Amino acid sequence: MAEALLKLENVWKTYKLGEIDLSVLKGINLEIMPGSFVTIMGPSGSGKSTLMYLLGLLDVASQGKVYLQGQDTSNFSEDRLAEVRGKKIGFIFQQFNLLQNLTALENVMLPMIFQGISEEKRKQKAKQLLESVNLAQRINHKPSEMSGGEQQRIAIARSLVNDPEILIADEPTGNLDSSTGKTVMEILTKLHREQKKTIVVVTHDPNIAHYSQNIIHIQDGQIKSNHFEDRKVLWEQENNNVKNV
Amino acid sequence: MFKIDINNLKEYFKIAFKTITTRRVRSWLTTIGIVIGVFLIVSLLSLSQGLKNAVLHQLNMMGKDLIIIMPGDITNVSSLMAGQKLTEEDMKIIKQTEGVDKVVSMDYTSVVMRYDNEKKTVLLYGADWRNGLDIFKNDVGWSINQGRWPVPQKNEIIVGSIVASETFPGMKIGTETIIKGRKFIIVGILNSVGSKQDDSMVGIDLNIFKSLTGERTGAREAMAKLKPGFSVNAVADKLKSNLNENRKRQIGQKESDSSYTVLTSEKIGSIVGNVMGLIQAVIIGFASIAIVVGGIGIMNTMYTSVRERTKEIGIMKAIGAKNRTIVTIFLIESGIFGMLGGIGGTLLGLIFAKAIEMYFQIHPLFYLKADVSPGLILFSITFSFVIGCVSGYFPARVASKMKPVDALRYE
Numbered sequence: 001m002a003e004a005l006l007k008l009e010n011v012w013k014t015y016k017l018g019e020i021d022l023s024v025l026k027g028i029n030l031e032i033m034p035g036s037f038v039t040i041m042g043p044s045g046s047g048k049s050t051l052m053y054l055l056g057l058l059d060v061a062s063q064g065k066v067y068l069q070g071q072d073t074s075n076f077s078e079d080r081l082a083e084v085r086g087k088k089i090g091f092i093f094q095q096f097n098l099l100q101n102l103t104a105l106e107n108v109m110l111p112m113i114f115q116g117i118s119e120e121k122r123k124q125k126a127k128q129l130l131e132s133v134n135l136a137q138r139i140n141h142k143p144s145e146m147s148g149g150e151q152q153r154i155a156i157a158r159s160l161v162n163d164p165e166i167l168i169a170d171e172p173t174g175n176l177d178s179s180t181g182k183t184v185m186e187i188l189t190k191l192h193r194e195q196k197k198t199i200v201v202v203t204h205d206p207n208i209a210h211y212s213q214n215i216i217h218i219q220d221g222q223i224k225s226n227h228f229e230d231r232k233v234l235w236e237q238e239n240n241n242v243k244n245v
Numbered sequence: 246m247f248k249i250d251i252n253n254l255k256e257y258f259k260i261a262f263k264t265i266t267t268r269r270v271r272s273w274l275t276t277i278g279i280v281i282g283v284f285l286i287v288s289l290l291s292l293s294q295g296l297k298n299a300v301l302h303q304l305n306m307m308g309k310d311l312i313i314i315m316p317g318d319i320t321n322v323s324s325l326m327a328g329q330k331l332t333e334e335d336m337k338i339i340k341q342t343e344g345v346d347k348v349v350s351m352d353y354t355s356v357v358m359r360y361d362n363e364k365k366t367v368l369l370y371g372a373d374w375r376n377g378l379d380i381f382k383n384d385v386g387w388s389i390n391q392g393r394w395p396v397p398q399k400n401e402i403i404v405g406s407i408v409a410s411e412t413f414p415g416m417k418i419g420t421e422t423i424i425k426g427r428k429f430i431i432v433g434i435l436n437s438v439g440s441k442q443d444d445s446m447v448g449i450d451l452n453i454f455k456s457l458t459g460e461r462t463g464a465r466e467a468m469a470k471l472k473p474g475f476s477v478n479a480v481a482d483k484l485k486s487n488l489n490e491n492r493k494r495q496i497g498q499k500e501s502d503s504s505y506t507v508l509t510s511e512k513i514g515s516i517v518g519n520v521m522g523l524i525q526a527v528i529i530g531f532a533s534i535a536i537v538v539g540g541i542g543i544m545n546t547m548y549t550s551v552r553e554r555t556k557e558i559g560i561m562k563a564i565g566a567k568n569r570t571i572v573t574i575f576l577i578e579s580g581i582f583g584m585l586g587g588i589g590g591t592l593l594g595l596i597f598a599k600a601i602e603m604y605f606q607i608h609p610l611f612y613l614k615a616d617v618s619p620g621l622i623l624f625s626i627t628f629s630f631v632i633g634c635v636s637g638y639f640p641a642r643v644a645s646k647m648k649p650v651d652a653l654r655y656e
Contacts (some may be wrong), residue, residue, distance in 0.1 A: 083565065
């Protein structure tokens with residue numbers, strides 16, 4: 001069996017709130033295989049965002065281990081983590097998280113600057129990616145001059161510039177209307193299908209789950225269920241049961 | 246110390262510059278703090294240096310082997326104001342001091358002069374033409390612009406350049422003027438010697454001066470020219486002690502109640518140098534405080550900026566920016582504030598100094614030329630850049646230490 005791209009081993013995340021210890025994640029065990037399309041679902045406060053930050057190496061576990069391609073990341077320095085994020089992980093956020101004073105092109109080029117890639121290559125790659133998300137005509141516009149859908153497509157282009165192993169998307173359609181959201185999800189699906197990108201989407205929207213093969217349902221900081229494609233129907237039944245209650 | 250990311254400086258400069266231009270008003274206000282300090286340094290230092298140069302230039306026109314003797318102590322204003330004079334005996338002692346070649350005595354007072362039906366107050370110099378004209382020509386730096394030098398003992402006068410151009414515009418050689426009821430013929434107009442006082446004087450023979458003013462004895466000032474081969478400082482010291490001893494013997498007083506001021510061009514130069522040096526040190530001190538205050542302004546702006554851009558910092562870290570990258574970007578930003586302030590202050594300072602210079606060209610109280618050295622400009626800009634970077638140090642550190650997850654969640 002192939003090695004997991006990301007592996008969480010008994011991961012806890014605990015916050016100290018004065019005297020009280022609040023555990024947001026309680027002993028998570030999870031493997032994300034290369035080339036998979038995983039959806040992490042759960043209600044607000046379930047810990048799914050915290051899980052996403054840990055998977056994206058944006059945060060460190062209080063307990064347990066996070067492995068990236070078999071390497072234990074718990075000993076990584078802040079700079080090493082930044083380097084790994086820049087090279088191997090692409091992020092797509094609900095709020096798009098573009099730099100407002102940079103143009104679309106500059107936003108997409110930014111991660112390549114941190115990797116020390118030459119200006120010529122940066123421009124070429126960024127333009128090519130913006131073209132692939134149908135934004136060739138808008139490369140010199142600033143985010144404030146663009147629609148939500150356009151901004152999210154810039155963010156997707158930005159997430160891809162360093163050819164990451166994995167794309168992590170946090171509610172990527174949360175700020176978009178349904179048809180724009182659909183376009184964004186289709187782009188992600190295409191990336192998965194055609195470029196074999198590993199994709200992790202965190203959402204509370206059941207419709208998004210349909211695009212993926214693997215749905216992880218998280219509740220109260222624990223994985224409640226981990227469904228694969230063939231068992232998706234079962235999950236839907238569960239979901240309906242929850243709704244009916 | 247934290248590390249700085251030097252690999253992509255050009256790109257970080259671009260990012261920092263974009264941020265600065267995005268928040269224009271705040272950037273201007275932040276920069277002004279530095280501008281004021283640098284403006285003070287550049288304008289006041291270049292003007293005071295110009296003033297020093299002007300005085301030294303005048304001193305250079307005065308011969309190095311010339312000693313000026315005045316009664317009273319130059320460091321004691323009341324004794325100078327008392328109107329003491331050098332007596333005939335003093336003059337004799339000066340003449341007899343070893344190393345003195347020639348002595349010329351001078352006196353001056355202000356008188357009303359009538360020329361072409363106009364009456365104006367001028368400074369009348371009485372100088373011993375017979376003994377001293379050579380000294381004026383060769384050592385003080387006087388030269389004739391129009392006409393000729395006066396003949397001793399005759400009712401002939403020479404005038405400074407300002408008298409002929411401003412006091413009595415259109416004054417001509419060979420015309421008559423009346424001072425205290427006596428007629429004089431203007432025989433010469435001098436070239437400017439570079440000081441307003443000298444250029445505004447009207448010179449007559451000392452004997453005529455004495456009969457005209459009724460001040461028959463003594464003189465306010467004497468100039469002694471050295472024989473070749475004597476040290477000007479040694480002779481000056483000897484002159485002073487001889488004069489003081491004689492005065493003590495006469496009055497019977499013990500210590501320096503009576504004193505003389507003996508000046509050489511070197512001594513005047515060092516006095517001027519010391520005074521101007523002190524003034525310049527004070528200027529640098531105050532202006533540096535202004536720049537440091539400007540630096541605190543930069544620090545304040547940078548802290549605000551770090552807080553406002555918390556999310557931006559989180560985004561940059563998420564997409565691969567290391568701590569040193571964040572530090573570098575913020576340090577560049579504060580450094581740019583400092584440097585822009587330095588450049589702005591330097592330009593304003595130069596404009597101001599040149600304006601003052603032009604004012605003095607139109608109203609020649611003295612001949613002031615702003616002295617702007619490249620070193621001063623370089624110092625000002627470098628200093629303000631450094632202040633900017635230092636001010637950005639702590640805010641940049643705060644920014645770099647942010648955890649990406651906290652920064653991303655910040656709203």
